[in-house]
Every structure is written in structure tokens, then in C-alpha cells.
Amino acid sequence: xxxxxxxxxxxxxxxxxxxxxxxxxxxxxxxxxxxxxxxxxxxxxxxxxxxxxxxxxxxxxxxxxxxxxxxxxxxxxxxxxxxxxxxxxxxxxxxxxxxxxxxxxxxxxxxxxxxxxxxxxxxxxxxxxxxxxxxxxxxxxxxxxxxxxxxxxxxxxxxxxxxxxxxxxxxxxxxxxxxxxxxxxxxxxxxxxxxxxxxxxxxxxxxxxxxxxxxxxxxxxxxxxxxxxxxxxxxxxxxxxxxxxxxxxxxxxxxxx
Amino acid sequence: xxxxxxxxxxxxxxxxxxxxxxxxxxxxxxxxxxxxxxxxxxxxxxxxxxxxxxxxxxxxxxxxxxxxxxxxxxxxxxxxxxxxxxxxxxxxxxxxxxxxxxxxxxxxxxxxxxxxxxxxxxxxxxxxxxxxxxxxxxxxxxxxxxxxxxxxxxxxxxxxxxxxxxxxxxxxxxxxxxxxxxxxxxxxxxxxxxxxxxxxxxxxxxxxxxxxxxxxxxxxxxxxxxxxxxxxxxxxxxxxxxxxxxxxxxxxxxxxx
Numbered sequence: 001x002x003x004x005x006x007x008x009x010x011x012x013x014x015x016x017x018x019x020x021x022x023x024x025x026x027x028x029x030x031x032x033x034x035x036x037x038x039x040x041x042x043x044x045x046x047x048x049x050x051x052x053x054x055x056x057x058x059x060x061x062x063x064x065x066x067x068x069x070x071x072x073x074x075x076x077x078x079x080x081x082x083x084x085x086x087x088x089x090x091x092x093x094x095x096x097x098x099x100x101x102x103x104x105x106x107x108x109x110x111x112x113x114x115x116x117x118x119x120x121x122x123x124x125x126x127x128x129x130x131x132x133x134x135x136x137x138x139x140x141x142x143x144x145x146x147x148x149x150x151x152x153x154x155x156x157x158x159x160x161x162x163x164x165x166x167x168x169x170x171x172x173x174x175x176x177x178x179x180x181x182x183x184x185x186x187x188x189x190x191x192x193x194x195x196x197x198x199x200x201x202x203x204x205x206x207x208x209x210x211x212x213x214x215x216x217x218x219x220x221x222x223x224x225x226x227x228x229x230x231x232x233x234x235x236x237x238x239x240x241x242x243x244x245x246x247x248x249x250x251x252x253x254x255x256x257x
Numbered sequence: 258x259x260x261x262x263x264x265x266x267x268x269x270x271x272x273x274x275x276x277x278x279x280x281x282x283x284x285x286x287x288x289x290x291x292x293x294x295x296x297x298x299x300x301x302x303x304x305x306x307x308x309x310x311x312x313x314x315x316x317x318x319x320x321x322x323x324x325x326x327x328x329x330x331x332x333x334x335x336x337x338x339x340x341x342x343x344x345x346x347x348x349x350x351x352x353x354x355x356x357x358x359x360x361x362x363x364x365x366x367x368x369x370x371x372x373x374x375x376x377x378x379x380x381x382x383x384x385x386x387x388x389x390x391x392x393x394x395x396x397x398x399x400x401x402x403x404x405x406x407x408x409x410x411x412x413x414x415x416x417x418x419x420x421x422x423x424x425x426x427x428x429x430x431x432x433x434x435x436x437x438x439x440x441x442x443x444x445x446x447x448x449x450x451x452x453x454x455x456x457x458x459x460x461x462x463x464x465x466x467x468x469x470x471x472x473x474x475x476x477x478x479x480x481x482x483x484x485x486x487x488x489x490x491x492x493x494x495x496x497x498x499x500x501x502x503x504x505x506x507x508x509x510x511x512x513x514x
Contacts, residue, residue: 180448180477184441191437211510212476215503219469220437238510246472249503253468253495 001221002200004045004139004170006077006113011044015251016218017225018044019240020079022233024052028065035072038229041240045224047079047116049233050102051089056082059102063109070111079141080106081116087145088234100125107136116141116172119162130167141202142168150175150182150205156189164197170223172202174234177210186213187220194221204236211236215246219254258478259457261302261396261427263334263370268301272508273475274482275301276497277336279490281309285322292329295486298497302481304336304373306490307359308346313339316359320366327368336398337363338373344402345491357382364393373398373429376419387424398459399425407432407439407462413446421454427480429459431491434467443470444477451478461493468493472503476511 003010004018011018021043025031031053038046048069055061069078082099083089094102103115107129117129119142126142133140142163144156156173163171173190177183183205190203200223205213214225214236225247226233227240238246260267261275268275278300282288288310295303305326312318326335339356340346351359360372364386374386376399383399390397399420401413413430420428430447434440440462447460457480462470471482471493482504483490484497495503 181445184445184448184477188438188441188445191441208511208513211513212473212507214510215507216469216473220441236510236513238506238513242506242509246503246506249495249499250469250472252499253471253493254465256465256468256493256495 001194001218001223002198003223004200011077017222017247019243020045020047020224020226021229021240022047022049022226023069024049024231024233026052026054028055028061028068031065032068032072034230035069039073039076041229043076043227043229043240045077045079046073047081047226047233048112049089050080050082051092056092057094059105062102063105066106066109066111077113078111079114079116080112083116083145084118084121087118087120087143088147096121096125100128103129104132107132107138110136110138112138114139114141114170116143118142119144119159119166126166139169140167141170141172142166143172143174146175147206148176150177150185153185153189153192156186157193160189160193160197160201164199168199170200170202171197174204174206176207177205180209183210183213186210187217190217190222191220206234207236211238214238214243216250218247219250258451258475258480259455260480261457268334274479274504276500277302277304277481277483278486278497279304279306279483280326281306281488281490283309283311285312285318285325288322289325289329291487292326296330296333298486300333300484300486300497302334302336303330304338304483304490305369306346307337307339308349313349314351316362319359320362323363323366323368334370335368336371336373337369340373340402341375341378344375344377344400345404353378353382357385360386361389364389364395367393367395369395371396371398371427373400375399376401376416376423383423396426397424398427398429399423400429400431403432404463405433407434407442410442410446410449413443414450417446417450417454417458421456425456427457427459428454431461431463433464434462437466440467440470443467444474447474447479448477463491464493468495471495471500473507475504476507
């Protein structure tokens with residue numbers, strides 16, 4: 001497992017998986033309030049899901065809040081994500097060109113550590129954000145989400161590989177399982193990708209059936225698991241306290257003989 | 258997942274997996290002392306590993322202790338197992354014929370609920386124990402263990418199927434993984450078998466690498482997980498308190514949306 005790193009420092013001391021808590025507030029006050037609650041729970045990583053933010057059409061308001069989050073979060077790394085509607089995000093009023101400009105502006109503000117952008121977007125936009133993020137020292141997570149089903153392991157493996165080929169710093173795959181077999185498909189695809197892909201991987205199976213993947217994904221190569229601090233951003237997320245307890249048991253058992 | 262049942266009552270209310278604690282004492286006092294400690298931890302199931310017992314060559318001593326264990330364990334079901342040396346058991350002084358007779362005598366005493374016998378034994382012995390256990394209302398677990406490596410999923414699936422074909426009440430597979438991929442092989446074989454095999458399945462990947470399977474095996478069809486109460490009987494077993502905590506997180510997360 002390759003951990004996420006900030007300035008060559010591995011998150012969570014390189015012990016997989018790092019725990020990320022999403023912020024999904026509608027107002028600046030709500031997001032800041034969430035962050036305050038969440039920081040007390042000491043996540044390894046924060047994700048601001050700006051697609052939930054009511055003022056997303058006001059770039060200055062977004063950047064101003066990003067700055068406040070940066071200040072409050074101190075050393076805790078921040079992912080800035082505007083999840084597209086077609087991959088499970090909230091409906092918002094901006095077109096894709098405006099979103100790309102927003103992400104570029106946020107990169108230039110240097111108050112986030114990562115941006116997340118979907119592989120399904122047009123190549124020109126992916127390339128633009130690859131350049132903009134790299135120029136500012138912001139890492140690019142390229143992601144694939146499927147809230148309907150779980151494609152086969154070959155398809156998922158190809159998504160990890162596509163992210164790497166396009167220059168991503170991190171490759172993420174999240175799918176919806178309909179069976180325990182689908183959960184194994186995601187874990188297998190991640191495990192196989194971890195043998196060939198040279199960037200950190202993040203993967204999960206969502207929903208109740210997939211929740212187990214949030215606990216054991218690290219064993220099979222996923223560098224990050226998303227937990228609930230105050231509010232969930234996707235189905236199946238587990239409260240950070242419980243997730244941390246289960247992860248500790250997995251970790252301790254794994255180093256035993 | 259099909260749970261183990263005693264008199265049509267599913268163990269652990271049918272919630273997978275049931276937790277089994279092994280007893281590995283060398284003397285009658287040691288085994289009884291272990292049982293007392295272990296019962297306080299409220300396992301769903303106890304396994305007496307009689308291959309560890311110093312007086313194994315004395316059938317009367319074995320039956321006498323089995324009776325005491327039965328009395329002390331009250332309603333907690335007991336598996337009686339003499340693990341063969343070639344599948345990871347302790348060295349003891351009895352030949353296979355004597356072991357089969359011992360198992361028959363213990364069945365006749367009716368102070369255990371299950372006996373475990375390896376699939377690798379000669380067919381005549383398997384058939385004899387199938388008849389003897391059925392006649393006494395004792396359930397037969399037919400098992401396959403590999404402490405060296407993890408055969409492929411087809412091989413493991415064939416072991417589950419062989420146990421069912423030979424009339425087992427429960428089919429068990431335990432292997433030693435050398436990689437995370439091997440752990441997925443066991444989980445996949447169990448998940449696939451659970452779709453076609455009509456008896457309860459037990460499976461695990463042993464050692465530190467496989468320990469995660471003891472936590473999540475239930476999600477993929479394993480009806481029982483082995484935990485440490487006082488002393489481990491195989492590598493990678495987790496203390497029951499910690500295992501129970503992790504299982505509770507898995508279970509709660511799995512029923513969420």
C-alpha cells in the first residue's frame with residue numbers, strides 16, 4: 001500500500017488506511033461548525049464537498065471559506081471536491097467550465113492539499129487541472145464513482161490505470177455493490193492494482209453491503225477510508241470512533257503471528 | 258450464510274459469525290481451568306482440541322473429561338476435535354484406528370455437539386464417523402487445513418463440495434495465506450460456495466496476513482470464527498474481546514444504508 005503523503009510525510013505514519021472525514025454543510029457557518037466538531041475527532045484528512053455548499057456560484061465566497069478551513073484545520077490536509085452530479089454529487093448551478101475555473105482558483109489559493117476530479121470529464125479539463133494543480137503543489141485525485149452497480153474487476157483495474165496514465169497523484173474508485181461478491185470484486189481489483197500502480201489508491205464499496213470494505217480496504221491496498229464525523233457524504237460510511245476501533249483490531253491482528 | 262444450529266436453534270441467533278474458543282490444555286485440570294476462564298467470556302461455541310491432551314491414549318480419561326466439560330459448559334455447544342498431525346495437530350501416541358474409536362466412543366457418550374474430522378482421512382473412517390455421529394445426534398464437521406499455503410479458489414471450493422457430498426453437517430476450510438491476494442482467494446471461495454452448498458461453512462486464512470478473515474469472514478459466508486479465550490490453537494487468532502468489538506462494528510455498518 002502506498003500512503004498519501006504531504007511534503008513527503010506519509011499520512012497516518014503510513015499505516016493504512018488514513019481516515020478522511022467529509023464536510024457537507026450548506027452554509028459557511030455550517031461548514032465551519034462541522035470542521036470544529038470533526039477536528040476534535042482527529043481525522044488524518046478532511047474533504048470539503050463543495051458541491052453541497054450553497055454559495056458555490058460565488059468563487060470569492062468559496063475561496064474565502066477555503067482559507068478559513070485551511071486556518072482552522074492547521075496541519076490536517078484538506079481535499080477540495082466538487083463531486084459531479086453524474087457521479088453522485090449534489091445539484092449546483094455551475095457548468096463544467098466554471099467548475100474547472102473554480103478548481104484552478106482554489107489551487108492558486110494554495111489553501112487545499114488535494115483536489116478531486118472525475119475521470120469521466122473531458123480530457124481537456126482533466127489536463128488543465130493536472131497542470132494547474134501541479135503548478136501550485138496541489139495533488140490531483142482522479143476518481144471513478146458508480147452509485148448504481150459494481151463493474152467487473154478488469155474495468156475497475158483499468159480505472160486505476162487510467163488515472164495513473166493521466167498523471168494523477170492518487171487514483172480513487174468507489175462503487176455500489178449488490179452482493180458480497182461485488183465487495184470482493186472491488187477488494188480484488190484494488191489488491192491487483194496495488195501490485196502494478198505506482199501511485200496511492202483509494203477504493204471502497206458503498207452502502208451497507210460494502211461497509212466492510214471501509215474497515216478492511218487498507219489490507220488490500222486502499223490508502224484512505226471515509227468516515228462520518230458529523231454527517232455522511234456517501235452511503236455506508238461508519239462513525240469515526242467505531243471505524244477507528246475496528247481498524248485498530250485489524251491492524252493489531254495483522255501484525256500478530 | 259447458513260448458521261450452525263443445535264436442536265434447530267441457530268448459534269448466536271443466526272448472526273454470523275458465531276465465536277468459537279479452543280481449549281488446548283495438556284491436563285484435565287488445565288482444560289477445566291481454561292474452560293472456566295473461557296466461559297466468562299461467553300463464546301457461542303467451545304472446541305476441545307483433544308490432540309493437546311496428555312491423556313489422549315486413555316479413552317476413559319477422555320470421556321470422563323468430556324463429561325465434566327459438558328456439565329460445566331451447560332448450554333454452550335462443544336466441538337470435539339483431534340486434529341491430525343498432518344493437518345497441524347499436536348503429536349500424540351494413538352494411531353488412526355484408535356482415534357476413530359475414540360471419536361465413536363465420545364459420540365456415544367453424547368457429551369459433545371460436534372466432532373471434527375479431516376477430509377484427508379481414508380473414506381472408510383470418514384464413513385464410519387458419519388454413521389456413528391448421526392446415530393447419536395452429534396454433528397460432523399468435515400475439514401481441510403493447509404498450514405503451508407493457500408490452494409486456488411477452485412480447489413477450496415471443491416473441498417467444501419466434497420464435505421457436503423460425504424454427508425457432513427458442516428464444511429470447514431483453513432489455509433495459510435502468503436499474501437493479501439491469498440486472503441481474497443479464501444473469502445471468494447467461501448462466498449461462491451455459500452451460493453451452492455446447503456450446509457454451514459467455516460473458513461479462515463490463518464496467520465497475521467489472514468487475521469482480517471477472522472473479522473470479515475461472516476460477511477462472505479463463514480458461520481464461525483475462532484478466537485483466543487486463554488490460549489490460541491492456530492496462528493492469527495484474535496482475543497475474543499477485540500474480535501467481538503470489531504465484529505460489532507462490521508455488523509452495525511453492514512445493516513446501515
